[in-house]
Amino acid sequence: MPDQRPGPSPYGAALRLLMEPAPNTAVTAVAKPPTATAPARATRPDTRRAPAETMLKVENLSISFRTDEGLITPVQGVGFEVQAGRTLGLVGESGSGKSVTTKALMKLLPGNAAIAPETRMHYTTKAGAEVRIDTLKPGSRAARQLRGGEIGMIFQEPMASFSPVYTIGNQMMEAIRLHKAVGRKDARAIAIEMLDRVGISNPSGRIDQYPHDLSGGMRQRAMIALALSAGPRLLIADEPTTALDVTIQAQVLELMRELQRDLGMGMIFITHDLGVIAQIADEIAVMYLGTIVERGPTREVIRDPKHPYTQGLLRAIPSLDHLQDRLTPVPGDIPSPTERPKGCPFHTRCAQALVGTCDRKPPEEVFPSRGHGVRCWLHDGNGRSVA
Amino acid sequence: MLRFTAERLVGMIVTMLLVSLMVFIIMELPPGDYADRYAFRKYSGTGVSVTASDIEAIRVELGLDKPMMLRYLDWIGGIVLRGDFGQAFAFETSVVKVIGDKVWLTLAILLSTLLVTYLVSIPIGILAAVRRGSAADYGLTVISYLGLALPNFLLALILLYFANKWFGADIGGLFSAEYADAPWSLGKAWDLVKHLWLPALVLAWSAVAYQIQTVRATMSDEINKLSVTAARARGVPETRLLLKYPARLAINPVVSTIGFDVNRIFSELPIVAVVLGLTELGELLLQAYLDLDMYVAGAILLLLTAVVVFMNFVSDILLAWLDPRIKLGA
Ligand SMILES: Nc1ncnc2c1ncn2[C@@H]1O[C@H](COP(=O)(O)OP(=O)(O)O)[C@@H](O)[C@H]1O
Ligand code: SF4
Ligand SMILES: [Mg+2]
Numbered sequence: 001m002p003d004q005r006p007g008p009s010p011y012g013a014a015l016r017l018l019m020e021p022a023p024n025t026a027v028t029a030v031a032k033p034p035t036a037t038a039p040a041r042a043t044r045p046d047t048r049r050a051p052a053e054t055m056l057k058v059e060n061l062s063i064s065f066r067t068d069e070g071l072i073t074p075v076q077g078v079g080f081e082v083q084a085g086r087t088l089g090l091v092g093e094s095g096s097g098k099s100v101t102t103k104a105l106m107k108l109l110p111g112n113a114a115i116a117p118e119t120r121m122h123y124t125t126k127a128g129a130e131v132r133i134d135t136l137k138p139g140s141r142a143a144r145q146l147r148g149g150e151i152g153m154i155f156q157e158p159m160a161s162f163s164p165v166y167t168i169g170n171q172m173m174e175a176i177r178l179h180k181a182v183g184r185k186d187a188r189a190i191a192i193e194m195l196d197r198v199g200i201s202n203p204s205g206r207i208d209q210y211p212h213d214l215s216g217g218m219r220q221r222a223m224i225a226l227a228l229s230a231g232p233r234l235l236i237a238d239e240p241t242t243a244l245d246v247t248i249q250a251q252v253l254e255l256m257r258e259l260q261r262d263l264g265m266g267m268i269f270i271t272h273d274l275g276v277i278a279q280i281a282d283e284i285a286v287m288y289l290g291t292i293v294e295r296g297p298t299r300e301v302i303r304d305p306k307h308p309y310t311q312g313l314l315r316a317i318p319s320l321d322h323l324q325d326r327l328t329p330v331p332g333d334i335p336s337p338t339e340r341p342k343g344c345p346f347h348t349r350c351a352q353a354l355v356g357t358c359d360r361k362p363p364e365e366v367f368p369s370r371g372h373g374v375r376c377w378l379h380d381g382n383g384r385s386v387a
Numbered sequence: 388m389l390r391f392t393a394e395r396l397v398g399m400i401v402t403m404l405l406v407s408l409m410v411f412i413i414m415e416l417p418p419g420d421y422a423d424r425y426a427f428r429k430y431s432g433t434g435v436s437v438t439a440s441d442i443e444a445i446r447v448e449l450g451l452d453k454p455m456m457l458r459y460l461d462w463i464g465g466i467v468l469r470g471d472f473g474q475a476f477a478f479e480t481s482v483v484k485v486i487g488d489k490v491w492l493t494l495a496i497l498l499s500t501l502l503v504t505y506l507v508s509i510p511i512g513i514l515a516a517v518r519r520g521s522a523a524d525y526g527l528t529v530i531s532y533l534g535l536a537l538p539n540f541l542l543a544l545i546l547l548y549f550a551n552k553w554f555g556a557d558i559g560g561l562f563s564a565e566y567a568d569a570p571w572s573l574g575k576a577w578d579l580v581k582h583l584w585l586p587a588l589v590l591a592w593s594a595v596a597y598q599i600q601t602v603r604a605t606m607s608d609e610i611n612k613l614s615v616t617a618a619r620a621r622g623v624p625e626t627r628l629l630l631k632y633p634a635r636l637a638i639n640p641v642v643s644t645i646g647f648d649v650n651r652i653f654s655e656l657p658i659v660a661v662v663l664g665l666t667e668l669g670e671l672l673l674q675a676y677l678d679l680d681m682y683v684a685g686a687i688l689l690l691l692t693a694v695v696v697f698m699n700f701v702s703d704i705l706l707a708w709l710d711p712r713i714k715l716g717a
Contacts, residue, residue, distance in 0.1 A: 106620055139625055148621035161617035163632050165710050175621040210711055230621065 052083030055124050055266050056105075056234060062116035063100055063109065063290075072337045075100055075290040079365075082234060084124075087260065087267040089281025089298065091274055091313070095334055097290035098270045102236045105268075106147055107138040125150055126233050149179035152232035156239040158219040161226075162211035168195075168222050169207035172229045179230035194225040198255060217248040221255065228259065234266040241276060253279055275317050278302055286310050289335065289345040291362075296372030306374040308350050344377065352378060391707050391714045399700045403693060404463075410688045411459045414681040421476045421679045422446040449476065462685070472689075473682030477675075482686045486671065490690055492561055493656070493667045495579065497694065499587040500652050501645070504594045509641060512602025513634050519607060527599065534596025539655060543589040543662040550585060560664045561586075586663050590652050601640050609633030635709055642709060645702040649695050 063075040075097040082088045090098050103109050105121065121133035123146070131150075136143045147153075155161045162171060172191040176182065182190065188207070195203035198221040206214070206222075214222060220240070227235065237256065241249040257280055260267050269280055277284055278298060285295040286309065294307040305311045312330035332349030335341055341348050347358040354377055363375045422445045426437045446452045450461070465471040472482035515524045560567075561582045566575045609615065610633045618628050657669035668687050675683035707713045 108616060108620060144622040144624060146622070147619065148623075153617070153620040155613060155617060157613055160613040163614045163618065164712055165635060166631075171618070171621075174623065178622050212712060226621070 052086055053124070054081050055084040056082040057120075057122040058101075058105070059120040059122075060116070061101065061104060061119045061121065063097070063104055064114050064116070065110075066112045066114075067338075069338050073290065073340070074337045075104070078287075078290070078292050080285045080292060080295060082266045082268060083282070084233070084266050085260075085264045086282040087269050087280055089277035089284045090268055090270045090287060091272060091277050091284060092287030093272055093330075093334055095337070096287040098287055099238055100290075101287075102153070102238060102268060102270065105133060105236065106151060106153060107133070107136055107143045108147075109138075123150070123234075126231075145179070148175055148227075148230045148232065150232055151234045151236060152227035152230065153236045153238065154223055154227045154240050156242050158216070158223040158243075159211060161223055162219070164211055167208050167210055168214075168226070172207070172226050175226065175230045191225075191229055194229045195222065198222070198225040198228075198259070200225070216244070217251065220244060220248070220252055224252075224256065224259070228263070228265075231263075232265065234268070235260070236268045236270070238270045239272070240269075242271065242273075249276075256280065273317075274302070274313050286313070289337075289340060291345055291375065292365075292373075293346065293376070294372075294374045296369075300369070300372050306368055306372070306379055307346075307376050308352050308378070309346050344375070354378070388707065388714070392704055395700055395703050399696060402696050406692045406696060407463050407466075407689055408459065410685055410692065411455075411462065413688065414685045415455060420446070420451050421681060422449060422451055424679045425449075425476060449474070462682070466686075466689070472686035475675075475680060475683045477678045477680045477683070482682050485683055486668065486686055486690075489666055489668050489671060492579075492665075493669075494694070495583060496561075496586055496590070496656065496665065496667060497649065497652055499583045500590040500594075501648060503584075503587045503591040504598060504648060505641065507591065508595045508598035509602055509638055512599045513606050513629070513637060515599065515603040516606030516610060516637070517629060524603075528603075531596040531599045534592055534599075537592070539589050539592045540658050540662050542592050543586075543659050546585060546589060547663065561666055586659060586665055589659055589663070590655060594648050594651065598641050598644075601644075602637055605640055606633055606637035609636050639706065639709055642702050642705045645705075646695060646699040649698045653691055653695070 058081070059079045061075060061078040062073060064071050064073040074095075078097075078101055080088060080090075090101070092098055100109070100113075104115055104119075109115070115134060119134045123131045123133050125131060125146075131142070131146065133146070136146070162168070169188065169191055172194065173184065173187040176187040176190050177184075180187070180190070192203045192207055195206055200206050200218060200221055206218075211219060211222070224240075240256070241252050244252060253276065256267075256269075259265070267280075269277070271277055274284075281298045283296065284298050284301045285292045286301070286307065287293070288309050294301060294305065294310045301310065302314065305314055309330065316330060330349060331351075335345075335348055341359070343360045344350070344353070344358040344363055347353045350358065353359070357377050363377045363380055365373045365375050366380050367373050368379055422442050425445055426442045430437050443452070450458070453461075462473055465473060470483070472486075474480075475482045475485040478485050511527055515527045518524050561579055562575070563578050563582075566578045569575055610629070612633065615628065615632050618632055619625075623631070653669075656665075656667055657673075659665070660667045660669060668691065672684055672687040672691075675681075675687065
């Protein structure tokens with residue numbers, strides 16, 4: 001599975017920058033504001049932002065599936081927040097429940113899935129209204145308004161996310177007219193403008209083309225334009241760069257950062273590549289077997305990872321100037337969702353596991369510093385007394 | 388699309404010419420020709436002895452002595468240029484007079500059968516896929532297996548029995564007694580429609596069962612495509628979503644087998660026609676063959692194959708319209 005093996009990441013440099021000791025605050029304070037000739041580089045200037053407004057707050061999200069092997073619960077007790085205009089990076093190996101989590105937000109789970117009753121999902125709309133996503137009916141008008149209009153979604157496969165039998169313009173204008181009270185002509189103008197914005201040349205010609213008429217990179221851009229055409233306040237990007245080659249990946253990432261900044265969107269960016277996360281996310285949530293094991297500001301989590309799993313993921317990232325170094329991916333296999341380990345879900349692969357504790361009781365989330373949470377007995381004062 | 392249509396149109400015309408040549412060769416295949424048969428019929432029992440030269444004279448009179456290629460050109464030229472399908476020897480009139488009404492009635496049966504087939508099977512197949520695993524889905528599956536198992540002439544007999552019981556004796560055939568020999572009028576057309584549903588239902592029966600399975604299978608595949616989830620994630624309402632995205636592709640295999648359905652209907656029509664007392668071309672075709680009445684047989688064969696070829700053309704155009712990627716591969 002390509003998903004589980006991080007390829008050579010072009011972001012090693014950005015990552016190492018983040019991992020270096022913190023520059024003292026005086027230096028940060030006098031940092032030059034970005035100018036047109038010197039655009040903001042890899043690390044995000046999050047220290048200079050105004051205190052953000054929480055637009056999405058997920059608490060205690062658990063999702064189960066009825067399967068032939070019985071009931072499985074691939075997402076358990078997940079909680080996170082997204083701030084308006086900021087990016088949350090959701091990172092974890094394939095199968096850790098990232099996609100399922102975001103499908104729950106969009107009410108897109110299949111019929112055999114159920115969200116636990118104690119789940120709470122609060123969302124604040126563009127108009128400032130509070131919506132309890134957990135209580136929305138999947139087919140309801142309110143859910144449909146949320147989809148696309150408030151929360152946009154882009155996927156790993158740009159080709160597969162377009163219908164091959166309608167033009168790009170047809171699909172974009174449909175989305176625009178579903179969420180904005182505009183006629184055909186205005187919808188078309190909006191679509192062309194959006195295509196232009198994502199860097200597609202000759203947008204007024206491209207709009208009438210079919211998805212198969214575009215090259216891979218263009219298709220990815222068109223898909224982003226499609227998801228943004230109805231003006232969502234939150235964008236969910238589910239591994240949008242995983243299927244792309246390294247150069248295009250860098251371009252798309254740059255485009256997404258730019259769009260997010262210009263449109264002021266919140267974003268949930270899913271990937272299994274911590275190097276990509278370091279480029280784009282303000283906050284990180286690390287997922288393992290359906291649980292968020294560590295979360296916090298990107299810079300802090302990357303520089304000072306608390307959870308053994310996060311530490312393992314960071315070691316697995318290739319560095320550009322030590323290509324001869326072998327990657328050290330997190331050793332061991334992910335347990336299957338039907339055999340979720342008792343206690344800390346990571347204990348079957350954890351080198352630091354405390355026998356008698358980690359395999360008995362799941363650790364609660366503790367906060368070693370403000371906004372930096374971790375679920376690991378090593379950081380929980382009560383850990384050693386459990387046994 | 389225009390170019391694609393033009394290409395297919397040319398293809399269709401070429402196919403038709405080849406088919407007409409084949410039909411003509413088939414017409415020539417039976418041993419003997421109409422001259423022998425004519426002489427036998429005219430003089431048998433009269434005591435007149437017929438000589439070889441008498442038969443030859445008849446042959447020259449009917450134009451049967453010319454070389455085959457020339458007769459083919461005469462024949463096809465007449466059809467294309469004047470709509471003249473030649474002489475019906477046994478009836479001593481033109482072929483057009485003999486087959487005239489029967490052509491239109493056969494076409495009416497064909498089209499109403501296709502209509503019933505698709506109007507019933509497509510919505511039900513889509514519904515079964517959308518409600519996959521529900522009681523309705525299982526019910527439909529069982530019914531459609533029954534449909535495949537029950538021969539349609541048997542169904543025809545059963546339906547005929549109940550139709551007679553409920554609607555009176557006037558249900559077989561294509562017309563009520565008062566319209567049977569009347570000239571065409573609005574009343575007659577309506578009378579035809581009232582009679583058509585029964586043969587259409589009978590002939591559509593097995594195709595409906597088969598096409599429900601096809602539509603259900605492709606629709607189930609299409610529903611699970613990422614592009615459908617993506618459209619749902621843009622807030623497209625469910626019914627519109629299902630019709631616009633997966634259903635459009637789910638009817639592809641149905642559209643691409645229109646030609647097969649036409650073939651099948653033609654081959655099942657004669658037996659159903661006998662049971663239901665319908666007027667159609669099949670019976671006449673058989674009679675013409677027995678009589679060596681070659682231009683009648685040829686006209687019927689040619690018309691039936693023309694319908695199949697034309698329906699294949701329609702299916703090609705519809706397919707390209709449903710899925711624009713097809714034009715690329717053309
Ligand atoms: N439709 C489904 N039916 C049953 N189980 C599912 C379904 N979708 C996802 N799962 C379960 O959820 C787990 C997490 O899936 P996913 O969210 O796609 O992982 P990720 O996106 O992190 O790679 C899978 O390993 C699988 O066990
Ligand atoms: S709780 Fe125990 S097993 Fe889990 S990560 Fe921490 S040390 Fe390892
Ligand atoms: Mg995924």
